[in-house]
Amino acid sequence: MGESNTISVCGTQCSTCYCFGELCQGCNACEGKVFHVPDGKTCAIYECTVHTKKFANCGACEAAPCEIWLRTRDPKFSDEEFEKNIRERMAMLKKEASADA
Ligand code: SF4
Numbered sequence: 001m002g003e004s005n006t007i008s009v010c011g012t013q014c015s016t017c018y019c020f021g022e023l024c025q026g027c028n029a030c031e032g033k034v035f036h037v038p039d040g041k042t043c044a045i046y047e048c049t050v051h052t053k054k055f056a057n058c059g060a061c062e063a064a065p066c067e068i069w070l071r072t073r074d075p076k077f078s079d080e081e082f083e084k085n086i087r088e089r090m091a092m093l094k095k096e097a098s099a100d101a
């Protein structure tokens with residue numbers, strides 16, 4: 001499984017994020033109730049992937065990157081940065097899937 005405990009459901013490598021640590025241990029640790037989702041709600045990606053589809057992460061889903069990914073885009077990203085972010089997350093999920101195989 002390697003680094004999987006810090007790879008999020010949507011393919012983000014949490015340990016490289018500035019929020020990782022005291023502020024956030026990643027959505028695997030808090031079951032999708034991450035600090036940036038208001039009112040103690042669950043992240044929409046986490047909800048769909050883990051609760052509805054019962055996948056460990058979006059890498060198991062043929063729809064990825066789906067419209068929920070687009071909807072939960074971090075507003076700080078430019079179009080170009082967001083496209084790059086999606087490519088990196090898809091690559092991370094693919095790598096994770098091959099490590100588990
Ligand atoms: S967007 Fe959702 S699934 Fe992705 S890292 Fe954040 S909490 Fe996890």
Ligand code: SF4
Pocket residue numbers: 044045046048049053055057058061062063064065066067068069
């Ligand atoms: S539809 Fe698929 S890719 Fe989108 S959040 Fe759900 S499991 Fe992940």
